[in-house]
Amino acid sequence: MSLSSAFSSLRTNPPSKDLHTNPHDTTASTNSTSDTNDTNDTNGIDTPGLSHQHLLPHMDPERRHHDQEQGHLGRSSVATGLPSEPYSSLADKDTGRHTGRWPHRRWSHRQPASSPGSLVDSRVVDKFSGSIEHTLSTDNTPSSPFMSSPRLSKSFASTSIHENFAQQLQQQQQHSPRAVVQANTDRLHTATTINTPAMMTTTTHAARPNISINTSPIALQRRRSPAPFDPALPFAAANAAHHNQQATSKSNSTDKLPSTSTNSSQHNSCSNSTPSQLSVGFNTGKRTTSNPPTSILSSSISKALPTPSTNLSNLTPPKRRMSLSWNLPPALPRQISPSRQGSSSSHSLPSGVPIISQPSANDEHGSYVTNSGHHTPSIPIDRYRSKSFSSVSSEGSPHSSTLSGHRSNSLSTAMVTSSSYSSLPYSPAVAFLSNFVDATAPKVSLDEEGAQVGDYLLGRVIGHGGFSIVREATSIQMDESGQVERVAVKIVKTQTGATDNDRVQKMLRKEIAIWSQISHPHVLPFITVEELPTDTFIVCELCTGGHLLNYLSMRSDALPQSTTPTTPGSAKTLEEDEARAIFNQVAEAVRYLHEEKRIVHRDIKLENILRHEDGTWKICDFGLAEYQDEEAALCFGESLMSPSAGSSFTPLPSPKGDDRGKEAVSKSGDVEGAEEEEEMVGGSLAYSSPEQLRSCKPLRCPSSDVWSLGVVLYALLTGRLPFQDEYEPRLLHQILNGRYEEPVGCSAEARDLLKKMFRSKPEDRWRIGQVKDSAWCLGINDHSLGVDDLPGTGGQMASFLSSFRSTL
Ligand SMILES: Nc1ncnc2c1ncn2[C@@H]1O[C@H](COP(=O)(O)OP(=O)(O)OP(=O)(O)O)[C@@H](O)[C@H]1O
Numbered sequence: 001m002s003l004s005s006a007f008s009s010l011r012t013n014p015p016s017k018d019l020h021t022n023p024h025d026t027t028a029s030t031n032s033t034s035d036t037n038d039t040n041d042t043n044g045i046d047t048p049g050l051s052h053q054h055l056l057p058h059m060d061p062e063r064r065h066h067d068q069e070q071g072h073l074g075r076s077s078v079a080t081g082l083p084s085e086p087y088s089s090l091a092d093k094d095t096g097r098h099t100g101r102w103p104h105r106r107w108s109h110r111q112p113a114s115s116p117g118s119l120v121d122s123r124v125v126d127k128f129s130g131s132i133e134h135t136l137s138t139d140n141t142p143s144s145p146f147m148s149s150p151r152l153s154k155s156f157a158s159t160s161i162h163e164n165f166a167q168q169l170q171q172q173q174q175h176s177p178r179a180v181v182q183a184n185t186d187r188l189h190t191a192t193t194i195n196t197p198a199m200m201t202t203t204t205h206a207a208r209p210n211i212s213i214n215t216s217p218i219a220l221q222r223r224r225s226p227a228p229f230d231p232a233l234p235f236a237a238a239n240a241a242h243h244n245q246q247a248t249s250k251s252n253s254t255d256k257l258p259s260t261s262t263n264s265s266q267h268n269s270c271s272n273s274t275p276s277q278l279s280v281g282f283n284t285g286k287r288t289t290s291n292p293p294t295s296i297l298s299s300s301i302s303k304a305l306p307t308p309s310t311n312l313s314n315l316t317p318p319k320r321r322m323s324l325s326w327n328l329p330p331a332l333p334r335q336i337s338p339s340r341q342g343s344s345s346s347h348s349l350p351s352g353v354p355i356i357s358q359p360s361a362n363d364e365h366g367s368y369v370t371n372s373g374h375h376t377p378s379i380p381i382d383r384y385r386s387k388s389f390s391s392v393s394s395e396g397s398p399h400s401s402t403l404s405g406h407r408s409n410s411l412s413t414a415m416v417t418s419s420s421y422s423s424l425p426y427s428p429a430v431a432f433l434s435n436f437v438d439a440t441a442p443k444v445s446l447d448e449e450g451a452q453v454g455d456y457l458l459g460r461v462i463g464h465g466g467f468s469i470v471r472e473a474t475s476i477q478m479d480e481s482g483q484v485e486r487v488a489v490k491i492v493k494t495q496t497g498a499t500d501n502d503r504v505q506k507m508l509r510k511e512i513a514i515w516s517q518i519s520h521p522h523v524l525p526f527i528t529v530e531e532l533p534t535d536t537f538i539v540c541e542l543c544t545g546g547h548l549l550n551y552l553s554m555r556s557d558a559l560p561q562s563t564t565p566t567t568p569g570s571a572k573t574l575e576e577d578e579a580r581a582i583f584n585q586v587a588e589a590v591r592y593l594h595e596e597k598r599i600v601h602r603d604i605k606l607e608n609i610l611r612h613e614d615g616t617w618k619i620c621d622f623g624l625a626e627y628q629d630e631e632a633a634l635c636f637g638e639s640l641m642s643p644s645a646g647s648s649f650t651p652l653p654s655p656k657g658d659d660r661g662k663e664a665v666s667k668s669g670d671v672e673g674a675e676e677e678e679e680m681v682g683g684s685l686a687y688s689s690p691e692q693l694r695s696c697k698p699l700r701c702p703s704s705d706v707w708s709l710g711v712v713l714y715a716l717l718t719g720r721l722p723f724q725d726e727y728e729p730r731l732l733h734q735i736l737n738g739r740y741e742e743p744v745g746c747s748a749e750a751r752d753l754l755k756k757m758f759r760s761k762p763e764d765r766w767r768i769g770q771v772k773d774s775a776w777c778l779g780i781n782d783h784s785l786g787v788d789d790l791p792g793t794g795g796q797m798a799s800f801l802s803s804f805r806s807t808l
Helices: 003-012 061-069 076-080 122-128 158-175 177-188 217-224 232-251 264-271 296-304 381-388 398-403 428-434 501-515 548-557 576-596 630-640 643-647 690-694 702-718 728-737 748-757 768-772 794-807
Strands: 191-194 199-204 322-327 374-376 456-464 469-478 484-493 526-531 535-541 609-611 617-619
Touching (some): 501 526, 548 609, 548 702, 576 617, 576 768, 690 728, 748 768
Antiparallel strands (some): 456 469, 609 617
8 A cells, every 4th residue: 555545545534443452552552642743733633542662672682683793784674673575575466555564665656567576585585695684574573662663665675686686596597507407317317416616526326218308499599509607517527537437447348338439529519518518428338329429528528417419318327326526636726828818719618618728839747728818837738648548539539639739549548547647646637627717716796795896895795775785895905004995885786677677777876976966974975886787886985883773772772671661761772962962963964965965865764874983973875865956956966857857846845934935835745846757755654754644756855854853863862763553554643643752751952852853744843954953952951941932043042042151
């Protein structure tokens, strides 16, 4: 259910007492509430007796511990206890309507068309992406202080990204040679187990007869286009080759040996194909394949990699079962051989699959160069040729042609035994495998730990956004003091083809454009952006102290159990001075945005206030930020606004006593015409202002930021949210009526400031300048003067009094 429909349903079905008898309502109380609307504007909706659970002490300690273990930088859903399913996954697939729960991320009035795709469970993909997350549902977890602050979801929620990850994983699995091998081995009953490149175990089970050719479209396709190369396969193949050779030598049974004759077409098949495409006979212990058998190595490769193109109809099972473990030595050293780089080769292996080339003439011991330009020295090629491969028919063998560069007729009939290798530093299989070192190196995807992005190396995941993940990163170069710079990198995937992609990219561009214009000590500094076709990387300053929600949770945990407050503020999560110090920093940043940059943040919440290691607090996440009007957009970010949107901007709503822009604000608080058609309402429900709830379009109204900031102030003072209820309609009514439980145990100035920030009508609400100049922010404790209540004076008068007193 969208917000607008939720609201209209509220109007048509005004809340009645049965709201309070709803089974969700376990906290009905008669605690006093504060109608902070000075004009007593309740819109005809009354919600008496609403009470609040105390937030922080109810938070599951295990979850908090997990979150804290993550350096307080974990996924916000962990800390909040909010359901991690994105909004779209909570919507009915057919109707696109809400299923009744609010998501933990953002919200939208319009549902994405890609509902089915968005049903991918992010938990699955979290595992895939390597970040172990506990995503909890409100259905089965105890409520937390902020649990019932359900957040509204962006329609381009995290599932789209996760879905992309999952699809990639699925594709990779489906098309990898390993998958094809697996598919075929179901029939061939051949299992190949590879532990690591260095330690392999190959087990060959008896093959079943009557195996037919797989001519499925996938198989045919695979023969045409090289499949992704699975580096483990050559290892398995070569191991099998080595083992097979030894076994067959010992048995001395020529009947069971595969033929060593081959032809050049088979050679080409080997050298021009990925391992999975090697289409020669399956070594079953009998020479019964229709393809001419190849060298022992290549036939063993084909055994490990039975492919669809193999005619296996007459295969008979081997009589024994073999099992082999082989420890490989470390990878051989490599050098770049510029002379070979880019040289044309008759081989056409996929990039990354090296091809052994002719040893250089002046290399005493022989050396070889791979198709990736790597030159591998110090392999005694001649010795290999004369001894290791003496038993292998050279014709058609990939080794005989590529390792030595010519086919040696001398390599014909002698058998290889284990003693053949005794004088060699490496076995032939190892020599062969060493050429796959590049290919076997773990492939680091561009957005994973270890990848390099610009001048930075990506590290662990430190946060999740609605459509991004955030990783720690370090600069690859040291600064003058020999230190590497630590930064955070926000990674947004480009989901080509996804329904939401265009909108996500557009919003991302706007975020970058706005964020890069901002410079303030209490705004998270933007550093740079790197764009790749697959991802966008926003590099920004790292805040190691976690976000404010974590901080409050941690401080609440530290409270003795006996002091768990029953009313907000009765036990202090933070001392008022500390709350003031934090609030002043955040309010100063908001003042800068509103007054100097004429930007509205639109997503101010505890999770978007980060603690720097120097102890300062900074606002982050400009994903929903907007310029307040056309003038500001032209002045600070002219390219950001579409012409159509630009012309529709209207002046800001103003506080009481200021006529500027008054006519632009409708009764509902909507700023008429200040929306782009395709924009969607965003933000978190618990922080949303009444005017935003009433509007089905996103507002560029700075007073909405002030409301959200009031929610932050309340949390700082009391350790809980002012508007919270697991029953969504009741939560909406609380916000729309501006009803919250007035905190006890804090100063009158603080309570007064809250009232001013929670005024229902945006034009009555204090502006950020007034908030900053309020008696509480200035630390003036004499509320008896009542100057804050004088229209249009509040902050200025407090400020004046403050300076006046300091002169006394
Ligand atoms: N510079 C940073 N240092 C440390 N943690 C960070 C930093 N930036 C972001 N994070 C963490 O990552 C989380 C998500 O970041 P951010 O809010 O910027 O992403 P987002 O995709 O815009 O999220 P949202 O859906 O809330 O808009 C933050 O809540 C925070 O915990």
